[in-house]
Amino acid sequence: MDFTIKIYKQLLESLIKQNYSFQTFEDFIQKPIIKSIVLRHDVDLLPQNSLRFAKIQADLGIKGTYYFRAVPESWDVNIIKEIASLGHEIGYHYECLTTCKGNIDISIKDFEKNLLELRKLAPVSTICMHGSPMSKFDSKDLWLNNNYKDFGIIAEPYFDVDFSKVTYLTDTGRRWDGEKVSVRDKVDTSLYLNIRSTENLISKVNKGELSNQIMFTFHPQRWNNFGIVWLKELILQNIKNLIKRILFVKR
Helix, strand or coil, X not given: CCXXXXXXXXXXXXXXXXXXXXECHHHHHHCCCCCEEEEEEEECCCHXXXXXXXXXXXXXXXXXXXXXXXXXXXXCHHHHHHHHHCCXXXXXXXXXXXXXXXXXXXXXXXXXXXXXXXXXXXXXXXXXXCCCCCCCCCXXXXXXCCCHHHHCCCECHHHHCCCCCCEEEECCCCCCCXXXXXXXXCCCCCCCCCCCCHXXXXXXXXXXXXXXXXXXXXXXXHCCCCCHHHHHHHHHHHHHHHHHHHXXXXX
């Protein structure tokens, strides 16, 4: 049974036993530890799931980074504040080119407005693109003629991490080998690991088969205790994966 809270805890505990340090993305950029984990969370939906993750990590004495979208299904003021109060990093999960229909000038103003609003809730020094797989716009293109550092942002994972040295593991598509169904959540790396399940991933961790520096990307809405919500997520994600593979990835 994969993508449950139980196996998520087991994954964290296996990493802790291997003596990894856990850094927020901001800390990793400023002073990376030789053997370290960055726990990145894209809060696309169900922010209460992200709060549950944040509490589990706090109980284990580790920190992560949580990127919130500027849409009602992600942006929960109380949850953002509570996650920040637990010592985790808050970041902006921008998708301005999609929401502003490709207009660069309007998009950069929208980016600044949303960033300012998020900074009223917590310090924000890093950002991360939301893939918007059904959109024809790639929000990373916002930085072709603009610079996020002009807004006091120190890093964006897709631009500022050397993935030839840092292993990238993402649960995109509700699987760990989701590159065939991922539209934009991809990095250029030679550190690819063929991992199908979280159980398989834990086995590799326990055997010491992972590299010293790893960035995980979690979408907490995909992780639930077994039940109706877990089954709904499984079925819907399989349908989405099929649509993305046929209509977007191949294209």
